[in-house]
Amino acid sequence: xxxxxxxxxxxxxxxxxxxxxxxxxxxxxxxxxxxxxxxxxxxxxxxxxxxxxxxxxxxxxxxxxxxxxxxxxxxxxxxxxxxxxxxxxxxxxxxxxxxxxxxxxxxxxxxxxxxxxxxxxxxxxxxxxxxxxxxxxxxxxxxxxxxxxxxxxxxxxxxxxxxxxxxxxxxxxxxxxxxxxxxxxxxxxxxxxxxxxxxxxxxxxxxxxxxxxxxxxxxxxxxxxxxxxxxxxxxxxxxxxxxxxxxxxxxxxxxxxxxxxxxxxxxxxxxxxxxxxxxxxxxxxxxxxxxxxxxxxxxxxxxxxxxxxxxxxxxxxxxxxxxxxxxxxxxxxxxxxxxxxxxxxxxxxxxxxxxxxxxxxxxxxxxxxxxxxxxxxxxxxxxxxxxxxxxxxxxxxxxxxxxxxxxxxxxxxxxxxxxxxxx
Numbered sequence: 001x002x003x004x005x006x007x008x009x010x011x012x013x014x015x016x017x018x019x020x021x022x023x024x025x026x027x028x029x030x031x032x033x034x035x036x037x038x039x040x041x042x043x044x045x046x047x048x049x050x051x052x053x054x055x056x057x058x059x060x061x062x063x064x065x066x067x068x069x070x071x072x073x074x075x076x077x078x079x080x081x082x083x084x085x086x087x088x089x090x091x092x093x094x095x096x097x098x099x100x101x102x103x104x105x106x107x108x109x110x111x112x113x114x115x116x117x118x119x120x121x122x123x124x125x126x127x128x129x130x131x132x133x134x135x136x137x138x139x140x141x142x143x144x145x146x147x148x149x150x151x152x153x154x155x156x157x158x159x160x161x162x163x164x165x166x167x168x169x170x171x172x173x174x175x176x177x178x179x180x181x182x183x184x185x186x187x188x189x190x191x192x193x194x195x196x197x198x199x200x201x202x203x204x205x206x207x208x209x210x211x212x213x214x215x216x217x218x219x220x221x222x223x224x225x226x227x228x229x230x231x232x233x234x235x236x237x238x239x240x241x242x243x244x245x246x247x248x249x250x251x252x253x254x255x256x257x258x259x260x261x262x263x264x265x266x267x268x269x270x271x272x273x274x275x276x277x278x279x280x281x282x283x284x285x286x287x288x289x290x291x292x293x294x295x296x297x298x299x300x301x302x303x304x305x306x307x308x309x310x311x312x313x314x315x316x317x318x319x320x321x322x323x324x325x326x327x328x329x330x331x332x333x334x335x336x337x338x339x340x341x342x343x344x345x346x347x348x349x350x351x352x353x354x355x356x357x358x359x360x361x362x363x364x365x366x367x368x369x370x371x372x373x374x375x376x377x378x379x380x381x382x383x384x385x386x387x388x389x390x391x392x393x394x395x396x397x398x399x400x401x402x403x404x405x406x407x408x409x410x411x412x413x414x415x416x417x418x419x420x421x422x423x
Contacts, residue, residue, distance in 0.1 A: 002107060002108065002110070002116045002117060002198055002199075002201070002202065002203045003107070003108040003195075003198075003199070004105040004106065004107050004108075004194070004195055004198050004240075004242070005081065005105060005106045005108075005195075005237060006081035006082050006083050006105065006106070006186070006191050007081050007082070007105070007106040007234070007237070007239075007421055008077050008078045008079070008080065008081055008082075008422070009077070009078050009082060009084055009104070009184070009419040009420065009421070010070075010075055010076070010077050010078075010140065010419065010420040010421065010422050011075065011076060011077075011078065011170075011171075011418075011419050011420070012045070012074065012075060012076075012417060013073055013074060013075065013076045014171075016072070016073050016074045017043070017045045017074050017075075018043060018045065019043075019173070020171050020172075020173035020180075020417070021173040021174050021175055022042040022043040022046065023043055023045055023046055023047060023173070023417050024046075024047055024173055024175055024180065024415040024416060024417040024418060025039050025046055025047045025048040025051060025052075025175075025415065025416050025417060026413045026415065026416065027051070027143050027207070027208070027413055027414065027416060028051050028052040028131075028143065028416075029127065029210075030413060031048065031051075031052050036048060036052060036054060037054075040054065045069065045074055046417075047142070047416045047417030048416075049061070049062070049065055050062045050065060050066060050138070050142045050416075050417075050420075051142050051143055051416045051417075053065075058134075059133045059134050059136070059137035059138070060137060062134060062137060062138050062142070063137040063138045063139075066138050066140060075420075077422065078184065080186055081186070082184045082185055082186045082191075083103050083104065083105050083160075083185045083190075083191055083194060084103060084104040084105075084182055084183065084184055084185065084418070084419050085101070085102075085103045085160045085163065085164050085182070085183040085185055086101075086102055086103060086104055086180070086181070086182050086183075086241060086414075086418060087099055087100070087101050087102075087164065087169075087179075087180075087181045088100045088178055088179065088180055088181075088249075088412050088415075089178065089179040089181075090177065090178045090179070090411070090412050091177065092251065092253075092411075093366060093367075093368070098248070098249040098251060099249045100243060100247060100249035100250055100251075100412070101157060101160070101161065101243070101244075101247055101249060102241050102242050102243035102244070102247070103156075103160055103185075103194070103241070103242060104144060104182075104239060104240070104241050104418070104419050105194075105240060105242065106234070106237035106238070106239065106240075106421060107145070107147070107203065107237060107238055107239075107240040107242075108236060108237055109212075109215050109216050109219050109236060109237065109238055110216075111216060115202070116202060116203065117147075117202070117203045117204075117205065117212070118202055118203070118204050118205065118397040118398065119205050119209050119212075119397065119402055120204065120205065120206075120209075120393050120396055120397045120402060120403050120407075120408070127210040128210050128213055128214050128217070131210055131211050131214040132214045132217055132218060135214060135215070135218045135423065136218070136221075139422065139423045140420055140421060140422050140423055141211075141215070141238055141239035141420060141421040141423065142416060142420055143208075143211065143239075143414070143416040144208065144239045144240055144241045144414050144416075144418075144419075145205060145207070145208035145211055145212050145215075145238060145239065145240040145241070146205070146206045146207035146208050146240070146241050146243075146410060146414050147203045147204065147205055147206060147240045147241065147242045147243075148203070148204040148205075148206050148242070148243055148244075148245050148250075148390070148393070148394070149197075149198060149201040149202070149203055149204070149242055149243075149244060149245070150201060150202075150244070150245045150246065150394065151197055151201060151244050151246065152246050154244065154246060154247075155193065155197045156193065156194040156197040156198070156244070157244050157246075157247060159190045159193045159194060160185070160190065160194065163183065163185050163187065163190055164181075164183050167183055169181040169182055169183050170182055170183060170184050171418060175415060178412045178415075180415050180418065182418050182419065198242070202398075203240075203242070204393060204394055204397050205397075206243075206393070206408070206410045207408075207410050207413070207414070208240075211238070212238065215238035218235060218423070219235050219236055222235045222423075223235075223236075234421070234422060234423050235423045237421070238421070239419075239420065239421035241414045245390045245391075245394065250390060250410075251410075251411060252387045252388055252389065252390060252393075252408050252409065252410055252411075253365045253387060253409040253410075253411045254365065254367075254384075254385045254386060254387040254388075254409070255336070255363045255364070255365055255385070255406050255407070255408070255409045256363070256364050256365070256367055256370050256382060256383060256384050256385055257339065257344065257361050257362075257363065257382070257383040257385070258361065258362040258363075258364055258370055258373055258379040258381075258382050258383075259344070259348065259350070259360060259361055259379060259380050259381045259382070259383070260360060260361075260362065260378070260379045260380055261359070261360055261380075262348060262349075262350070262360060262380055265348075265380045265381075267306035267307055267308035267309070267380075267381070268308060270304070270306065270347075270348075270381060271304070271306075271308075271311060273347050274304070274311075274313055274343070274347070277315060277316055277317070277322060277342065278313035278314060278315055278316060279313065279314045279316055280311050280312075280313050281311060281312045281313070281314075282309060282310075282311055283303075283309075283310045283311060283312050284310070285310055285371075286305075286310070286367065286368070286371050288310070289303040289305075289310055289312060289384060290367075292312040293312070293384065293386055296312075296314060298314060298315070299333060299334065299335045299386065300314065300315035300319060300335055300338050301313065301314045301315075301335070301386065302314075302335065302339060302343075302383050302384060302385055303367075303382075303383070303384030303385075304381060304382070304383060304384075305370060305371055305374045305381065305382040305384065306374060306380065306381045306382075307374060307377065315338065319332040319338045319342070320332055322342060323338070323341055323342065326341070327341055328401050330395065330396050330399045330401045331396065331401055331403065333392060333395075333396075334388060334392060334396070334403060334407065335385050335386055335388075336385055336388065336403070336404060336406070336407050337403070337404060337407075339383060339385060340352075340355065340404055343383070344361065344383075348360075355404075362379070363406045365409050365411070367382075367384050370382035370384060387408075387409075388403075388407055388408050393408060
């Protein structure tokens with residue numbers, strides 16, 4: 001079972017670094033160039049300068065800054081190991097407010113084949129090479145993995161919540177409408193309780209697959225280079241944020257698909273093609289579509305928005321009768337898998353490579369932006385999907401399958417700069 005440990009966190013000193021709202025940043029893989037520049041401009045100590053530097057030698061720049069900021073006291077390493085409770089309070093697109101509760105810890109690295117830590121998405125070689133270079137040069141986990149575990153008794157949650165209620169956070173910072181609070185927890189009894197809870201559970205990676213696999217690769221490299229390797233060195237562990245799937249603040253947003261730049265595309269032709277395998281229902285607009293999707297229990301229902309109108313579509317037959325053995329049965333339960341395999345690939349001729357590179361498909365979590373893009377003529381068609389459920393993530397991971405990329409969008413993202421882990 002997975003082993004978690006408290007660790008001596010590397011943290012910003014707010015007295016030196018300034019307002020943490022100007023310091024923290026999202027993970028590297030969702031920072032476009034425009035945001036990167038905005039983050040650079042927000043503070044000379046913004047974590048993006050470690051996570052995703054702009055310099056020609058980004059890894060060298062990150063390592064140099066890390067050492068300099070520690071020397072100057074901008075960054076400080078805690079004297080004693082701790083777990084770091086981390087609460088994020090946010091409002092969803094419909095105006096509902098949630099607080100997702102979890103904690104940072106050091107997780108012992110395992111190969112996926114050991115079945116102690118399970119993935120749910122495929123990874124690409126490019127990002128893993130990039131992160132490995134950063135690990136090597138900085139010898140630190142700058143940003144965190146996001147992991148899930150299942151404890152319907154909420155044992156760790158209750159212990160941590162009691163602690164948080166009685167202590168002021170060491171960080172309380174807002175970023176893009178999300179309140180981020182961090183505590184440092186060294187109480188040995190609470191730490192032991194949390195560790196015991198996790199010993200009986202598997203960890204499922206929600207976000208950060210590339211960084212996790214990079215952590216395993218980095219550990220293997222360091223172990224080979226270290227003749228005194230014991231398995232207890234910090235590089236045998238990786239920084240992870242863990243949340244309970246039974247936490248009421250844990251929400252997965254859908255990731256809708258926006259199709260563009262297809263030759264010989266026509267809205268009428270699309271609907272005619274879809275009607276072969278789907279029941280097609282004309283709808284009055286976004287709100288009527290939302291009601292349609294909410295009222296359908298099937299996973300294989302979608303909204304289609306084009307310049308010619310809005311439709312709700314539902315698969316007529318079980319997906320296995322259409323896709324056969326080309327897709328493993330557990331994956332056929334997912335709406336995005338059928339959307340990709342049947343509609344985007346077979347009906348519209350978009351290749352998996354084009355989807356990965358977003359040559360013909362853009363991913364968007366806010367359905368309002370999909371409708372705006374259709375109205376402006378920026379895209380040819382928008383496909384509105386229902387969100388993947390947390391239980392589907394766990395079921396598919398547990399059965400040894402992996403989802404296509406962009407199957408899940410756990411919101412909000414874990415902020416980089418809250419706490420880091422020296423290797």
